[in-house]
Amino acid sequence: MAAVGKSTGRRTRLRRVAVAAVVVGVVTAGSLTAGCTGGGKPVDDGRAPEPKPTPSPTLSGERTASVLAVKVDNAPSARPHTGLDAADIIYVEQVEGGLSRLLAVYASELPTAVGPVRSARETDLELLRQFDRPTLAFSGAQTKLLPLIDRAPLHAEPPGRTPGAYYRAADQAAPHNLYLRPHHLVPSAPGKAALTTTGFTYGAAPEGGEPETTRTVRYPAARFTFTWDDSRDRYRVAMDGTAAVTTDGQPVAPATVVVQYVRMRPSGYFDSRGNNSPYTETVGSGTAQVLRDGKSYEALWKRPEPGDGTRFTTVDGEPVNFADGQVWVVLTRAASRD
Template identity: 65%
Template structure:
């Protein structure tokens, strides 16, 4: 369950004061001009914690970044350092990603693209998260402003964004996360409801899994040597601009209701809404096996609980988690 609003506001305010104290030196040390996206973070990578059960209190909000995912936007930058990546369906049956950062911040992440209505429900599970995005349907913008999050589009924080060279707009907008927050908040800020630990008994051996959207597909292939699921999107192996292969420790195929939202894109196509509050079925891929589980999220403020067939909480492998929101 999330902390109460007063506590969250206190933590967020403290984080903002810290950020303000060091923000001047960060801005002075970074160029906001164009250039190629680059940079693997120097911080040592560590897996996400268990919803705060064994971690220090968070020092601020998570950073959620909307990531372009059409072929022209690939390879992306910074994906391998996200703690959680959500894949959702957008207009035309295509896909878009939301990368959530809590335990580390990459130097650069992107390309950054627009937000959707269903993002607001998905982000309610976090304590006043920071949302980095580039634009939205104009009737959606007031809802984003009223949501319990901190919106950080380019027009609000021009210094944190830049246009990269080598590809055309709109697939070349990048973010320097450390110009939005001084440091990552820590694993306890991941109030997703996920549990991490040893694999439960059972499951069925599986080394590859493909999830299809109407105009996109994700394939996850188990690598016993790497002990990770290698990601392939639309038939092409997923790597970042620095050559890192994107390979989460756990993949969740969460079956949800995908319905029409109230909004349309500039071409008049309806924006799909993936409902993440409620209950349903899911497949959890970990350790070269698939586990058929139930998911439940009682309210938007709650994280999602995954329950194995024996009634026990499903545990994830420590490391990055991908959640693909597939049509039920």
């Protein structure tokens, strides 16, 4: 009888361990996918900064100094944005239904908050290979995409992985109310040296160029207009006809705008309404227009491998330098070129 009692006790303990493991698994999966549908539990309910925790280490035990990339919502109801003016590079991507989302890359400085944060796409994984193991902050992803994110050479940071990193703004409606506290993920800005892997070159403008003070790029359900402001040596940005400013009133004003013509094709992923997520190919080659100093420069772009940076050159192979300051790279379908 004593032996039977011990066996029953062991089975009871094993059942408890199994149940606990299932519960943990469900919570983890929920935290990863919540932002994908716009639902999920509130991550936090206040904007007040919290103490800066030590970011989680890499497998080797050390955290490398690399860029922070944040997937930012760009639906009209998600504007104005927070922290967008501090980004070094902003990539504009087409998503389902012809809408757009932004991928903001931070190296020079980290703002107090960034958002609203939304879900990642397959395109992001190839695009971010240009950086050395970046940290990717995103609200979630489709279930089928999560294994690809886990295998990608980056530090994935969805809600729930680092305590206090995300909060939900009480004055905005979900899913456009999720914000990131960057310092919870990255202890300090890595500096501009972390951007050298992009292949971008900065310096004096190339010879020539055509005067062009306004440029509009259209997606099926979104448009961006960049207007040169000579008094500020920057481009004023308008999204869907409305001037882009941050929540604290700062204008979003890049020094360089790159209109990069790329191939887009259907992916193997769909949103909750059945719309296909377009896949934007950023490896390969093609044409581009570089806008700086109120002029437009014809350029060629080339990125042979995912781990390579993207080079922008003239037809003679000379670098097309960017102006010092924020860079916007608008990824648009090659067939849409005017």
